[in-house]
Amino acid sequence: MPENKKDIKSMKKTEIEEFVLSISEPKYRANQVFKWIQKAGIEDFSKMTDVSAKLRKIFYDNFVIFNCAIEKKLISVYDNTIKYLFRLFDGEFIEAVLMKYKYGYTLCISMQAGCRMGCRFCATAVGGLRRDLYPSEMLSQIHAAEKDAGVRVSHVVLMGMGEPLDNFDNTLRFLELVSNGDGLNLGMRNISLSTCGLVPEIDALAEKRLQLTLSVSLHAPTDEIRREIMPITRKYGVDGILEACRRYTDATSRRISFEYALIEGLNDSDECAFMLAGKLKGMLCHINLIPANKIEGQSFKGSGNERTGGFSAILKSKGLNVTVRRRLGADINASCGQLRGNVMQN
Numbered sequence: 001m002p003e004n005k006k007d008i009k010s011m012k013k014t015e016i017e018e019f020v021l022s023i024s025e026p027k028y029r030a031n032q033v034f035k036w037i038q039k040a041g042i043e044d045f046s047k048m049t050d051v052s053a054k055l056r057k058i059f060y061d062n063f064v065i066f067n068c069a070i071e072k073k074l075i076s077v078y079d080n081t082i083k084y085l086f087r088l089f090d091g092e093f094i095e096a097v098l099m100k101y102k103y104g105y106t107l108c109i110s111m112q113a114g115c116r117m118g119c120r121f122c123a124t125a126v127g128g129l130r131r132d133l134y135p136s137e138m139l140s141q142i143h144a145a146e147k148d149a150g151v152r153v154s155h156v157v158l159m160g161m162g163e164p165l166d167n168f169d170n171t172l173r174f175l176e177l178v179s180n181g182d183g184l185n186l187g188m189r190n191i192s193l194s195t196c197g198l199v200p201e202i203d204a205l206a207e208k209r210l211q212l213t214l215s216v217s218l219h220a221p222t223d224e225i226r227r228e229i230m231p232i233t234r235k236y237g238v239d240g241i242l243e244a245c246r247r248y249t250d251a252t253s254r255r256i257s258f259e260y261a262l263i264e265g266l267n268d269s270d271e272c273a274f275m276l277a278g279k280l281k282g283m284l285c286h287i288n289l290i291p292a293n294k295i296e297g298q299s300f301k302g303s304g305n306e307r308t309g310g311f312s313a314i315l316k317s318k319g320l321n322v323t324v325r326r327r328l329g330a331d332i333n334a335s336c337g338q339l340r341g342n343v344m345q346n
């Protein structure tokens, strides 16, 4: 943390109140400051125009605002999807992707710089985990994208770099802050959290009874196949993950969204589709099929349209809800981790 100052954008309103009272200022000052930080997304304290210069100085001396600097930005010529490469205060890089849908703008944000889950098809896995992001740095991705693009982000997906449940406390604090009415005020139903399937953390999340959408990156119907692409399977097997998902649905009444990246010849056979359908039978769920994006240095490739259609048809014939994910930003390496990978190589 720079100069031992506290990270104010990660602080709850009650925590700012404590500070404000400790310097004998009226409590309502905390509300003003919280709104400047969380809602307006100011990048330095001088912007707090309804706060005295003396108090601004006190904040400057005690706190720091963590921002995301735009290091690089790519705009898709197909669909105006924008990919941001952000630089953090300590020089780490993370990515976020802004996508336009009929219902508004969705931002895909990062939760960690790097990742330690080691999924073979994922560009973020290369180089391992650098560090966890602070709640402020998750929020700042939204502030930075909104400011740069001049739009209001209405939906957030925690599907960028890193594993949100491996940065559990910071992710939960982020969720609390981003949904605060005096902050960005995003509804939990407009937020999706994607995990590779950390069972104890899925259970811990279920206890919070949040109305967000839980996405689970399943990618295979059996441990044998899943182990080849997702090492975390050695710790948590497919059946154990699905049991945790059922407990999650029981606790929250929310349907689970399963991510399934189709990789040619690995997990895309008819047999895989039938096994998957068998395992998901009777579950309150939805399946997102994504032809895997190619990453450099890996031999596998994504399944073609025909195979994807065949796989999808089998799941549907078994009564499952399936969508084939529209590929946005195909020309700008919109899969997270890819842009950072390129920059880090140079």
Ligand code: SAH
Pocket: 117, 119, 121, 122, 123, 158, 159, 160, 161, 162, 163, 164, 194, 195, 196, 197, 215, 216, 217, 259, 261, 290, 291, 292, 293, 294, 295, 335
């Ligand atoms: N760690 C979390 C969230 C980040 S990854 C998780 O595993 O869910 C976000 C999604 O992108 C996951 O579903 C992940 O499996 C998928 N993904 C990563 N690399 C991909 C690739 N090359 N092709 C298709 N999907 C990919």
